[in-house]
Every structure is written in C-alpha cells, then in structure tokens.
Amino acid sequence: MGAGVIGGGWVAYFLARGFRVRAWDPGADAEPRLRAIVAAAWPALTELGLAEGATMDNLVVTPELTAAVGDAQMVQESAPEQLDLKRRLFADIDAATPEHVVIASSTSGYGMTEMAGEAAAPHRLVVAHPFNPPYLIPLVEVVGGEQTAPEVVKWTSEFFRHIGKSVITMDREVPGFIGNRLQEALWREALHMVANGEATVEQIDASITEGPGLRWAFHGPMLTFHLAGGPGGMGRMLDHFGPSLLSPWTRLEAPELTAELRDSVVAGCEEEAGSRTVADLVRERDRRLVDMLRVLGKVPHHR
Numbered sequence: 001m002g003a004g005v006i007g008g009g010w011v012a013y014f015l016a017r018g019f020r021v022r023a024w025d026p027g028a029d030a031e032p033r034l035r036a037i038v039a040a041a042w043p044a045l046t047e048l049g050l051a052e053g054a055t056m057d058n059l060v061v062t063p064e065l066t067a068a069v070g071d072a073q074m075v076q077e078s079a080p081e082q083l084d085l086k087r088r089l090f091a092d093i094d095a096a097t098p099e100h101v102v103i104a105s106s107t108s109g110y111g112m113t114e115m116a117g118e119a120a121a122p123h124r125l126v127v128a129h130p131f132n133p134p135y136l137i138p139l140v141e142v143v144g145g146e147q148t149a150p151e152v153v154k155w156t157s158e159f160f161r162h163i164g165k166s167v168i169t170m171d172r173e174v175p176g177f178i179g180n181r182l183q184e185a186l187w188r189e190a191l192h193m194v195a196n197g198e199a200t201v202e203q204i205d206a207s208i209t210e211g212p213g214l215r216w217a218f219h220g221p222m223l224t225f226h227l228a229g230g231p232g233g234m235g236r237m238l239d240h241f242g243p244s245l246l247s248p249w250t251r252l253e254a255p256e257l258t259a260e261l262r263d264s265v266v267a268g269c270e271e272e273a274g275s276r277t278v279a280d281l282v283r284e285r286d287r288r289l290v291d292m293l294r295v296l297g298k299v300p301h302h303r
C-alpha cells in the first residue's frame with residue numbers, strides 16, 4: 001500500500017523471496033514508477049540469490065485498495081509520512097483486509113498508537129520500519145502500539161526473520177525508533193554545520209564515509225568506543241572523555257529550515273554528486289552494499 005521509494009523497494013524484496021505481490025498506489029504513473037524501481041533493484045537481488053520461482057512477473061498493480069488486500073496474507077503500508085493520511089489509510093486497509101492478517105507500517109517515526117486511532121481492529125496493526133533500500137539493508141525495527149496484540153509483534157518479527165531480515169523487536173514505542181533517532185541526531189548536527197558555514201555538504205559526508213562510517217558497519221557506536229578506551233574499554237572511555245561531554249559540541253535543537261539552508265544543502269549534494277544522476281547513485285549504492293554484505297558475511301539466509 002503506497003509504492004514509492006520504500007514501498008517499491010519492499011515489492012522488489014517480497015518478489016525476490018518468491019511471494020506474489022499486489023500493490024496499490026493512488027499516485028499518477030504509480031505502476032510504471034513501481035515497475036522501474038523493481039527493475040532497478042532486480043540485478044542486486046539476483047546477485048544475492050532469488051528464491052525458487054521468484055520473478056518480477058508475480059507483481060500485480062491494482063487500481064483499488066480493496067482488490068490489493070482482499071485475499072492478502074500480509075500487508076505492508078508505505079504511504080507518505082503524514083499522520084492524518086496514515087490514520088485514514090489504516091482504517092481503510094483494516095476494513096478491507098481479512099481479519100486474521102497482520103498489517104505493518106513502514107513509518108519512519110510515528111508510533112502505531114497514534115496511527116491506529118480510526119481502525120476497527122488495532123490489535124493487528126504494527127510498525128515494521130525498514131531502512132532504504134529495504135531490499136538490501138537487513139534491519140527492520142518491529143514495534144507495536146498500545147493496542148497491538150503481543151502475538152502480532154511476535155508474528156511480524158518472525159515473518160521478517162524468516163525472509164532474511166535482521167529484526168530488532170522493541171517492547172516500547174519511541175519516536176523514531178532506535179535507528180532513526182540516532183540518524184536524526186546526526187542529521188540535525190549536519191544541518192547546523194551547513195547553516196553556520198562550519199562545514200560543506202561534501203566534508204560532512206567524507207567525515208562519515210572516510211571515518212566512523214567504516215567502523216559502524218560492524219561494531220556500532222557503542223563497541224566502537226569500547227575499543228577507543230584501550231584495554232580499559234568503555235569504563236576508561238567514559239572516565240576519560242565523560243567530563244568533556246559537558247563542553248557544548250552539539251546543538252541538538254533542530255535548526256530552522258530556511259529557504260537558504262535548504263538551497264545550500266541541495267546545492268552541496270548536487271555538487272558532490274557531480275555528473276551522477278540519482279539513478280546512477282542508486283546503482284553505485286546497490287553495487288557497494290552487495291559487496292559489503294558479502295564481506296561482512298551478511299548475505300541474507302532465507303527460505
């Protein structure tokens with residue numbers, strides 16, 4: 001339900017795992033856009049290994065929401081990140097989907113408690129938050145709302161594990177979940193640096209890709225600092241650097257997104273991309289992610 005960047009990526013992944021997929025998206029040109037996303041994802045998915053019988057032909061794009069979910073076995077929602085829209089959409093999907101079927105949301109930050117408000121059966125609504133591109137990045141964060149049944153959270157976690165994903169099951173709702181909360185903190189700091197002329201877009205990207213980003217792919221920010229403390233590990237690290245954390249390195253309040261800031265971030269990205277289009281960058285990203293998944297031994301094991 002909703003087949004843009006994320007919904008389209010999910011469609012590609014589900015097809016590659018051998019499922020038959022029905023998609024619905026009310027946007028103009030939704031079907032050609034979706035088929036282009038799937039076609040662009042297919043080489044990487046093929047290289048990592050398709051499930052038996054998996055084919056792009058198992059995709060049907062339906063003009064009506066009800067036709068898409070009427071006999072579904074699992075529903076993934078990936079519509080725009082607007083709370084009112086999601087609330088209405090969940091009520092509609094819930095009304096049209098067989099009652100035993102789980103309905104999951106790709107939302108980047110809303111809790112299911114706030115999105116489920118208008119649905120008649122909120123117990124089967126759950127967040128399953130992916131990272132872009134969902135057909136290559138392993139992580140899915142699964143978390144229910146106040147009214148989600150615990151067995152729905154469990155089923156959803158097991159479903160995504162079964163199809164080769166790394167799942168973090170959270171037992172409480174946190175805005176932005178875990179991964180986006182951390183990404184958001186970094187993103188706010190980056191915007192402040194551009195707004196204040198402290199760093200260029202390109203310097204910001206290089207400061208991660210040439211530095212901490214390399215370590216984060218396998219140790220994460222906590223184990224990274226555990227090693228930075230030397231033989232004394234994290235204990236020594238906190239004792240040594242803890243006091244300096246009081247000095248104001250960060251500005252965690254979000255900066256005002258002025259037209260000027262927006263334009264300079266966009267211009268910086270265009271300059272950094274050079275002659276590479278977004279489609280070129282998607283191919284480059286997928287190539288490198290496939291290589292990294294191999295090197296790290298993270299090629300998904302699936303049915």
Ligand SMILES: NC(=O)c1ccc[n+]([C@@H]2O[C@H](COP(=O)([O-])OP(=O)(O)OC[C@H]3O[C@@H](n4cnc5c(N)ncnc54)[C@H](O)[C@@H]3O)[C@@H](O)[C@H]2O)c1
Pocket residue numbers: 001002003004005006007024025026027028030078079080081085089106107108109129130131132
């Ligand atoms: N882009 C990311 O990196 C990312 C990562 C993780 C999660 N998400 C989440 O995934 C969801 C989709 O984001 P996206 O980046 O794919 O956006 P997008 O704009 O690329 O796609 C949204 C799609 O929804 C369609 N749409 C519009 N109105 C709709 C409606 N009423 N019902 C169903 N579909 C509708 C649009 O036509 C479009 O194809 C959001 O909740 C977002 O927070 C995005």
